Amino acid sequence: MGGHPAATAAAQAASLLEPRARIGPASMRGMSDAPRILAHPLPYETRLDARPLSQVDLVVIHCTELPDLAMARGFGEEILYRGSGTGNSGHYYIDRDGSIHQYVALDRVAHHVRGYNPRAVGIELVNTGRYPHWLASDHQGMDEPYTEAQVEALIGLLRWLPSQVPTLRWVAGHEDLDRTLEPASDDPSVQVQRKLDPGPLFPWERVMAAVELERLKP
Numbered sequence: 732m733g734g735h736p737a738a739t740a741a742a743q744a745a746s747l748l749e750p751r752a753r754i755g756p757a758s759m760r761g762m763s764d765a766p767r768i769l770a771h772p773l774p775y776e777t778r779l780d781a782r783p784l785s786q787v788d789l790v791v792i793h794c795t796e797l798p799d800l801a802m803a804r805g806f807g808e809e810i811l812y813r814g815s816g817t818g819n820s821g822h823y824y825i826d827r828d829g830s831i832h833q834y835v836a837l838d839r840v841a842h843h844v845r846g847y848n849p850r851a852v853g854i855e856l857v858n859t860g861r862y863p864h865w866l867a868s869d870h871q872g873m874d875e876p877y878t879e880a881q882v883e884a885l886i887g888l889l890r891w892l893p894s895q896v897p898t899l900r901w902v903a904g905h906e907d908l909d910r911t912l913e914p915a916s917d918d919p920s921v922q923v924q925r926k927l928d929p930g931p932l933f934p935w936e937r938v939m940a941a942v943e944l945e946r947l948k949p
């Protein structure tokens with residue numbers, strides 16, 4: 732071992748980032764420090780549409796509605812679109828311990844929200860949500876709290892992202908952008924919301940007070 736401890740830690744953190752996600756010039760101008768991001772690109776990442784970062788102005792907050800990150804990864808890897816050989820995922824996943832995992836590069840269009848994908852960055856928080864009865868009429872509570880480590884990591888990520896994507900301006904919840912109702916799985920006479928994430932326990936006030944972005948509620 733050797734070298735300055737802080738410099739060593741920074742070098743270790745940087746080595747965990749994908750080359751294209753490393754600190755850009757904007758972060759030298761007093762932007763937030765780069766968070767530690769673990770790069771785990773999805774196998775089909777390079778088959779997702781490429782995009783100029785200049786068209787990206789929106790972050791969409793999700794939760795996985797699954798028990799753990801491993802299961803979320805499994806869903807992310809599933810091929811759902813035969814033509815392109817791709818599936819559904821966010822760009823970033825934040826586990827309950829606050830670790831940040833990048834599945835898709837920012838310059839690729841990930842599929843995580845109807846109607847907004849080309850302009851959006853998807854951030855998924857690991858949280859059980861309504862699993863495993865997502866659309867059951869009596870199972871619509873989203874009662875697992877987000878962890879302190881998750882919220883801190885999310886704030887760090889949201890403070891840093893504008894240094895990578897200078898056109899970023901908005902943050903929205905998935906539930907704000909997709910208001911689709913569907914018949915409940917246990918009672919077709921009852922309508923439930925198809926998407927409810929990140930749900931009532933997401934600390935909007937705290938997060939928005941800590942970041943430069945504005946909340947979008949169409």
Ligand SMILES: [Zn+2]
Nearest residue numbers: 793794905928
């Ligand atoms: Zn979602």
